[in-house]
Amino acid sequence: MAEKQRRAATSNDSEKFIVRLPDGMRTRIAEAAAANHRTMNAEVVSRLQQSFERPSGLISDLSLDSDRRLSLKTLAREIAKALRDELSSITAQQTRSAPPAEATKVTKRARTTARK
Structure with missing residues (x-):
């Protein structure tokens, strides 16, 4: 019950954003999410977050x-x-x-x- 309330609270606190994906992208996200043991939404959010955390530019991207x-x-x-x-x-x-x-x-x- 607590988990359901937490999810409801999280869903209410989050913004929804509808996106059109190119053919095959949904499948790739689903496969990556399954491999990482998370939901498709968590996979997308995680990948977006990573893209904002690293510096941009070819040379900067190299660690x-x-x-x-x-x-x-x-x-x-x-x-x-x-x-x-x-x-x-x-x-x-x-x-x-x-x-x-x-x-x-x-x-x-x-x-x-x-x-x-």
């Missing part, structure tokens, strides 16, 4: 000390710079190997004349 996080940021910057440099190099090579615009026009005219 690493600040030195390790800093080295990952440095590595990410170095990779980004290397990719920019490589892209610039490829672009420069394509520009050098492409025929000049005037030569392209002459070649097109020659083809057109040859077909006539």
Whole structure:
């Protein structure tokens, strides 16, 4: 009886929020709730609570000390710079190997004349 009163009090004190779930999400929540030995509502609330407790952002989400996080940021910057440099190099090579615009026009005219 006390359990029923506690649940009634909790339900009355809580806000209801209706949500539309994508196909299959309800099943996944039900499976996770069963695996964690709790209700679907408790599963959803627990997962939402966890999402608010951890810092946001890719590097922040990693549970690493600040030195390790800093080295990952440095590595990410170095990779980004290397990719920019490589892209610039490829672009420069394509520009050098492409025929000049005037030569392209002459070649097109020659083809057109040859077909006539």
